[in-house]
Amino acid sequence: MRLEKRPEPSRAWMVATPVLAVILTMIAGGVMFALLGKDPFVAIRTIFWDPLFNEQFAAYSRPQLLVKAAPLILIAIGLSLGFRAGVWNIGAEGQYIIGAICGAAVGLAFYPADLFIVFPLMVLAGALGGFLWAMIPGLLRVRFGTNEILVSLLLVYVAEQLVASMALGPLRNPEGGGFPGSRNLQQYSAASNGELIAGTGMHWGVVAAFISVIFAYILLNRHLTGFHIRLAGQSPRAARFGGVNPGRLVLFCMGVSGALAGLAGMFEVSGPAGQIGIDFNVGYGFTAIIVAFLGRLHPVGILLAGLLMALTYIGGELAQFMLGLPSASIQAFQGMLLFFLLAVDMLTNFRVRIGRGAKI
Amino acid sequence: MNDTGPLLAIDGVTKAYPGVVANDNVSFTIHPGKIHALLGENGAGKSTLVKMIYGLVRPDSGAMLMHGAPFAPASPSAARTAGVAMVFQHFSLFDALDVAENISLGMEHPPPRRTLAERIREVSEAYGLPLDPTRRVGDLSAGERQRIEIVRCLLQDPKLLIMDEPTSVLTPQEVEILFRTLRQLAAEGTSILYISHKLEEIRTLCDGATILRLGRVVAECIPAERSAGDLAEMMVGQTLKAPEHAGGSAGEVVLSVTGLSLDPTHAFGTRLRDVSFQVRAGEVLGIGGVAGNGQDELLAALSGETLAPIGAITVNGRDIGTSGPTARREIGVLTAPEERLGHAAAPDMSLTENAMLTGYQRKGLAKNGFLDWRRARSFAEEIIKTYDVRTPGPGKAARALSGGNLQKFVIGREILQEPLVLAVNQPTWGVDASAAAAIRQALLDLAGRGAAVVVISQDLDELMEISDRFSALNEGRLSPSRPTHDLSVEDIGLMLGGAHDMEVAHVSG
Amino acid sequence: MNLSAIDPVLLIASLMVAATPIILAAIGELVVEKSGVLNLGVEGMMITGAICGFGVAVESGSPVLGFALAAIGGAVLAMLFGLLTQVLLSNQVATGLALTLFGLGISALIGQSYRGISPPATTRLDMGPLSDLPVIGRILFSHDWMVYFALALVAVVWAFLKFTRGGLILRAVGENHEAAHALGYKVVRIRLMAIAFGGACAGLGGAYISLVRVPQWTDGMTAGAGWIALAIVVFASWRAGRVLLGAYLFGGITVLQLNLQAAGVPVPVEVLSMSPYLITIAVLVLMTSGRRGNSAPAMLGRLFHASS
Secondary structure (H helix, E strand, O other), X not given: OEEEEOOOOOHHHHHHHHHHHHHHHHHHHHHHHXXXXXXXXXXXXXXXXXXXXXXXXXXXXXXXXXXXXXXXXXXXXXXXXXXXXXOOOOOHHHHHHHHHXXXXXXXXXXXXXXXXXXXXXXXXXXXXXXXXXXXXXHHHHHHHOOOHHHHHHHHHHHHHHHHHHHHHOOOOOOOOXXXXXXXXXXXXXHHOOOOOEOOOXXXXXXXXXXXXXXXXXXXXXXEHHHHHHHHHHHOHHHHHHOOOOHHHHHHXXXXXXXXXXXXXXXXXXXXXXXXXXXXXXXXXXXXXXXXXXXXXXXXXXXXXXXHHHHHHHHHHHHHHHHHOOOHHHHHHHHHHHHHHHHHHHHHHOEEEEOOOOOOO | XXXXXXXXXXXXXXXXXXXXXXXXXXXXXXXXXXXXXXXXXXXXXXXXXXXXXXXXXOOOEEEEEEOOEEOOOOOHHHHHHOOEEEEOOOOOOOOOOEHHHHHHHOOOOOOOHHHHHHHHHHHHHHOOOOOOOOOEHHHOOHHHHHHHHHHHHHOOOOOEEEEEOHXXXXXXXXXXXXXXXXXXXXXXXXXXXXXXXXXXXXXXXXXXXXXXXXXXXXXEEOHHHOOHHHHHHHHHOOOOOOOOOOOOOOOOEEEEEEEEEEOOXXXXXXXXXXXXXXXXXXXXXXXXXXXXXXXXXXXXXXXXXXXXXXXXXXXOOEEOOOOOHHHHHHHOEEEXXXXXXXXXXXXXXXXXXXHHHHHOOOOOOEEOOEEOHHHHHHHHHHHHHHOOOOOOOOOOEHHHOOXXXXXXXXXXXXXXXXXXXXXXEOOOOOOOHHHHHHHHHHHHHHHHOOOEEEEEOOOHHHHHHHOOEXXXXXXXXXXXXXXXXXXXXXHHHHHOOOOOOOOOOOOOO | OOHHHOOHHHHHHHHHHHHHHHHHHHHHHHHHXXXXXXXXXXXXHHHHHHHHHHHHHHHHOOHHXXXXXXXXXXXXXXXXXXXXXXXXXXOHHHHHHHHHHHHHHHHHHHHHHHOOOOOOOOOEOOOHHHHHOOOHHHHHOOOEHHHHHHHHHHHHHHHHHHHOHHHHHHHHHHHOHHHHHHOOOOHHHHHHHHHHHHHHHHHXXXXXXXXXXXXXXXXXXXXXXXXXXXXXXXXOOOOHHHHHHHHHHHHHHHHHHHHHHHHOXXXXXXHHHHHHHHHHHHHHHHHHHHOOOOOOOOOOOOOOOOOO
């Protein structure tokens, strides 16, 4: 087998590769489920079909889809800007945690005042927290040339320790009987990010996710900054020649992705999660990396990929409950998806030729 | 080696890549102790042919014979074992390793390091190519780096030495010394396959020549018996007329560079030292020099990719050295760097997007940061039409274009923005002759309309043809300029730094 | 607080144990990066090695067999990375991340049935009278054999890179793959070998955590050791000897903070727990800011596709 570079990237494959990757993952996942002693067809159906269309589960699962997809989309949109520009923020999990801590802290500071301003302030605090946490690797890269991949990732472990100390210390619920964890924000209406339309799972985080998709689409396609982001990722020297300031671009990408991850954390802590706990974070920041690539770093693609990935979470829970499928198998399944995606990705830029048939 | 049969016979070799036949039924022979030229334009198929002889590429059909026996090297190592050695055009060297390590990597059975270092000293002495085996290659000049390649070949006592465009990094004086070395080698019985598109060199050096055009052999001749004009016509397939000067007189000083000194921006870059020059409206300043003497750094200083101290670069008396590329474009200072793909243009982006790359300010393609893709597209179409860029349309990716067409696009993109100052680096490097002629004419026309034009080039013939004044860049220093019309090749060579420290070969035979 | 409970001899001895997984993973990654490949999947290969080694050691009762299978497990996962990045030309950063995410998932999956089990003990190397030496014997000559294996591996890699032709070729490929290809070296094949070696080393490092250092199985138990190993390669400026220094520095901080926690210093436990990561970041910044001309292999992370 040989690969031949295409004169131009193939648009057809650009759309087709994620679909192909999903199909291949289903096949390989099926094999994995079979090895675990489960019927692969039932397992796949339970994960991908039942949450949406099985009468018994759909009422619960459908709203969950938006609830789970919102943080993934919000974070992935931010990450995709950086990934396109060659800025590798892989510490979104940490920024998500810090956003949640900041948002919750501001909310709890006002407790129990019932003021309209509390929630907007929490939103600002969440975004700012994530932004500042992401600025650490951003500034270190710009100022000292330190690798942002390693720094942003290492800061996740720091953030995890921080959230634990918050849950045990300053933010602990004074009326919680000494148990770790903050007050439940869902029970504090001024700070609560409740369902906007009953039974849909729609909360402010979902709204923010949709807005971020539109924002990213316009930025990338219509605005000079988005053009420069794409340029810097594809061809850094050409970008410099075109007048891009690389340092400023790094800070922009890190800042936006950090702020969006922080927002996601804030909406989560004030909504679905309700409180800051020791193990508040569940890995959205890492899964969002898969979402970003699965969506081909394209805003609309990320929207779809986020929904699909949310489905694997919900379906995975369902399969765990119904079939006793271990929860870790879903994590492996998601990792596999990213593998297959990367493996078939080359079809957009290369032609595959079998044998030595070199005649044109 | 006293048999009269050919050392290497190429017989009907064909090699095709998707969309292009690189070699079509090519045949020729090289005799022992002869210097044979392979002459052709860029894209004529010379590189593919030598890659086959060196075992990097395998022919689709046809045969090669060495001393009458079938010769089909499966790898460069097999070719080296058979006595073939090659000096690459783009050096096959490793910057972070030292000279001895580099040489060792290109040998089949390298001796232990200490012995190797001794042999390197011996050979480099004997052929007048001084080298220190312990130096780090990244710190050496282009000429020194070429010596490493040559010494690496000589250490293996090759029967056939392939040299791919070896003189593009040498001053005229260094070329003279190289030729003496090559003649000495030939006299010792080594055959040399000499690849070039420089006609005068081939006329003075080579015993025979095979001329390739679009992958086919179009002629065989003894170059000394033909005029350069004949050879050019065979190579290009048509007669090209020299570009015409508009003949206007130079106006006021537009671009002025004063005492510009800059540290290199990357590990193996060149330091610019006290560079000063002025260019007037309607004038073309040619800056010559051997590769790696500060050309890229000078262009980056003019484009704004590296910033200069205040006052070092002014346009119409106004400081521009402290502004970035965007601000300079607004003033009218435009540039085109050497590397087309990845620097002057983004390879995977469409021509429309590449038109946007440098054109958005002067062509009004953006408002408040929002981009007008329709206007960008029509700007791209205008470039394509005006400069005869062969492409199906502006939606095509830049990397899909041939070198010549992309270069016409890149230069055209800047010229159509009607700059006050245009600085270009290697405007016709790797470009076919007709595109090169078109680009040179376009630059002259721009100067004729009153722009100040700076052409940085390693092609001295090109600079003689289009520039009014000439300066030489040598180790980051720029010589004072001199009018082009009263310069001889000798003068230019001396301005470029002469023979540096190369010496004539010590031993003969 | 009782600082006198910290025994310096024991501290240094346990530092050598704490550093061993990092040494193994970092020396493997160093070879990979020297060949011009950036494999960010160290964490994933370590955790896979941890569970492979643990499972096999428990089932067979032989830690040696466990380590061997851990090396193979790490190498297999690494070859997946190799296939994707070298043959299918995928982005190295993304593929490395995929390796980590996948490794964490698959190891948790395999590890379900191994929670709460103790592995067979890895034997101490009997050094006879050397182990009885005061202080020195305790610090240097009373460890299990993997500690010495890791040290020997560093020495072997150092000598390989510096003195052998294989090492020279590996470095050449990492400096300029186009030139290496033009000279006839098989860039992809050489890199695949380096990647497999790196995976095997990471697997060994992971198994050392699950079989010796902890020793038991918990999900995600490598806790960032793979990322720290990556940071230590940068800290070491791609030199084998300095990997040792970096790993001991890191091991020292880890052990010290654990001892301080145990001694009950009036600093929150979380602050002590995050200190190794913070200090790693600080060291990274120091190392990268000092010199502008960096010593990273020139082709690090770049795609290679032979056009001819």
